[in-house]
């Protein structure tokens with residue numbers, strides 16, 4: 001987003017110089033109506049710098065200018081926040097208006113004649129800039145925003161090389177907002193973007209504007225940390241260097257960074273990110289626009305866990321020796337594994353895929369196990385889920401679709417910690433379209449009103465028996481939705497509960513014509529790919545006692561799945577629980593070091609890109625499995641990434657169509673028909689995520705996340 | 715250049731004195747240091763913010779404490795809230811803060827702000843924003859009588875600076891400070907709309923709680939009459955409110971114009987039209 005902002009400012013520079021060569025007037029049609037059909041009737045025509053442009057009724061003057069391709073400088077306006085109209089940088093001239101108007105806040109009227117290139121506009125903007133710079137410190141050389149600062153960029157266009165303000169600049173106290181956001185409040189220009197973000201998107205109304213006039217400050221008034229799981233986004237929003245990243249402070253300049261487009265794996269949403277690297281190091285992570293997933297936000301974990309990529313890393317193969325683990329060569333490691341495998345038979349060889357396992361390595365592992373005659377493979381944390389029908393384990397409404405729901409039932413999930421960006425969408429659905437949100441499970445604080453229906457299975461049964469009042473609410477809703485959390489699916493009685501939920505879904509019309517509101521919210525990036533690829537135990541394997549266990553990035557496995565006498569091989573990037581248990585450790589690449597496929601909770605395959613090389617002797621996980629297969633005498637038939645991806649597409653064709661969501665069919669009532677009704681326990685439903693900041697091997701290795709954990713309000 | 719510079723200097727001094735005239739009480743450390751006119755601008759000393767817009771916990775003013783409106787004030791609270799539609803409850807924030815300030819003897823504490831936020835179902839931050847924006851909310855304690863001298867041009871021309879100086883000398887305190895006996899705080903307020911009787915002072919009386927609270931103007935003052943008024947208050951007497959030398963705002967020496975009835979033409983008789 002930084003990139004987008006400053007590039008906006010750069011095009012602005014370009015636009016303002018090239019505007020001399022204005023093309024002959026022509027009707028520019030807004031992108032929204034770019035089609036062969038005639039524009040809908042509710043559009044109006046205005047003139048921007050002499051060119052007529054058609055815009056939807058009710059748009060602002062700023063939107064009209066943008067549609068006409070004219071960049072308007074701005075600080076306070078942000079398309080995802082409410083309009084504040086307080087910076088005045090966006091002034092334009094409107095014919096017959098007595099003075100320049102703030103284009104971001106002014107509705108466009110039919111036949112308005114808008115001018116953006118007149119001397120009046122230039123003077124107005126220069127005046128605003130002079131005022132903004134009056135109290136702004138001249139500390140660009142020591143400011144982390146330098147190089148990607150809206151004020152810096154726009155001052156290049158509208159700023160003077162000297163000011164008429166000869167008095168001393170004001171001093172403002174810096175605020176302590178916690179371990180993530182660093183403040184230098186003298187730089188603040190009071191655009192209130194951060195305040196509006198906190199209030200409107202994050203739903204944590206802790207930031208505000210205190211005082212007035214020259215004494216205005218942005219802060220929390222009483223000393224208080226900014227407690228939001230999305231707090232890092234104010235860093236991107238702040239147009240100046242008032243709010244910057246604390247962990248990134250003074251580590252790099254923006255122009256030294258190489259940007260790699262990638263995908264976040266800290267939760268199951270697959271938020272799009274930019275990995276900024278300098279040399280061989282990941283310097284920071286910022287969001288990348290994807291309207292269908294994360295818009296332009298990411299959670300604090302996605303943004304700040306990157307220091308975990310440098311700690312606790314496994315960089316050489318290791319094997320258990322007298323007195324602990326010792327570094328060995330790949331050959332030695334493979335030999336040890338081959339020896340153990342040779343002593344085990346078929347189903348006694350087991351694979352467990354963890355939270356961060358990518359599709360390529362899962363398919364390679366599955367093929368290897370199958371070639372060894374074993375059907376014993378499983379995803380950690382899902383003891384009972386079946387994967388025969390995709391719609392039974394996906395977020396069927398899609399992430400965007402969440403906003404269309406009007407009655408939402410949360411079951412055993414806490415979206416605020418499992419997927420904060422999704423929670424922001426739920427919040428929007430609740431507050432702007434008035435959706436009713438109810439919860440079955442431990443009480444939630446989601447930043448919007450949630451009706452607490454009950455703690456567990458009893459309430460679900462009541463709902464299913466139509467004796468609970470919320471049944472009526474769902475039944476009457478146009479687009480009812482159920483969100484099932486990983487916490488519920490991970491329970492012993494998960495299957496029985498899912499049966500009840502499917503039956504409830506059927507009765508309330510959660511799945512209907514053009515709408516499927518049965519949503520599963522997974523808690524990890526690797527899960528859906530595992531289910532898509534059928535990484536689940538065969539019937540015979542369920543009974544087998546494993547002698548050799550391959551832990552594929554698996555650090556949160558259930559102890560019962562790894563027998564005490566089993567020979568354990570850990571393939572992964574971090575020295576976490578899995579590596580501690582392992583007899584042989586094979587160093588894998590982290591998500592910023594490999595190009596691999598992850599499928600998000602909607603079933604959308606996306607690919608990460610290698611931003612840096614794997615550290616030490618670490619390799620892409622699937623290549624490790626491939627190399628191992630040779631030693632085990634079960635060579636896998638693919639030698640490069642394309643070949644393994646072709647194999648992926650063979651097993652799960654949608655994996656090839658990355659970034660797209662494959663619609664999946666819903667089997668009315670028959671998904672669980674063949675399974676006998678099970679018994680349920682009375683234990684309350686809880687989220688699978690106890691601490692938002694530490695959920696997988698990477699975030700557990702991160703110092704920043706540890707600091708957040710220790711300041712966390714619990 | 716020299717002329718230009720001195721012009722700036724003047725502007726600066728005016729600005730500084732305007733800043734010094736905040737109505738919110740200042741502690742000695744945050745009080746503005748006004749420099750002497752002889753210091754050239756390039757050697758000026760640092761400016762300090764005159765108002766602290768961040769909260770500092772004190773034993774009597776912190777979020778851990780509880781605040782409740784008294785039983786006596788509760789009907790007033792309900793009355794105030796009833797003025798607004800229930801979905802615009804937050805509109806009651808200013809009157810409620812005012813009431814809380816009266817109940818708190820002129821001091822609006824952070825716990826009182828929290829209580830108001832709770833009653834109006836808004837985030838405490840939204841209340842802090844209001845309370846810090848309006849200088850009539852005293853976020854630091856004041857004396858029993860909060861004496862505010864008008865600092866705006868008409869009163870200034872008519873001698874408000876002298877009145878301020880006289881009061882300060884009388885009590886031996888500076889602007890923004892409270893007398894050691896806790897009776898008076900000397901403050902400043904900008905134009906209060908009675909310039910016709912300039913100069914004037916306003917005195918907020920917190921001695922009798924929210925019920926007996928008064929906010930009176932004393933007008934047409936001289937340094938002597940101002941001192942007389944505050945001394946009367948100290949003795950528990952009731953000084954004359956309003957102008958000290960005339961009835962309302964009629965000319966002091968009697969009418970000088972419009973002495974006879976207006977000569978017409980008068981309004982048309984519409985029934986004849």
Ligand code: SF4
Nearest residue numbers: 188189191192194238
């Ligand atoms: S801190 Fe940044 S985002 Fe917040 S008001 Fe100041 S300039 Fe705007």
Ligand code: FES
Nearest residue numbers: 076087088090104
């Ligand atoms: S962008 Fe329009 S006033 Fe700030």
Ligand code: FES
Nearest residue numbers: 864869905906909
């Ligand atoms: S100037 Fe003092 S009341 Fe107006």
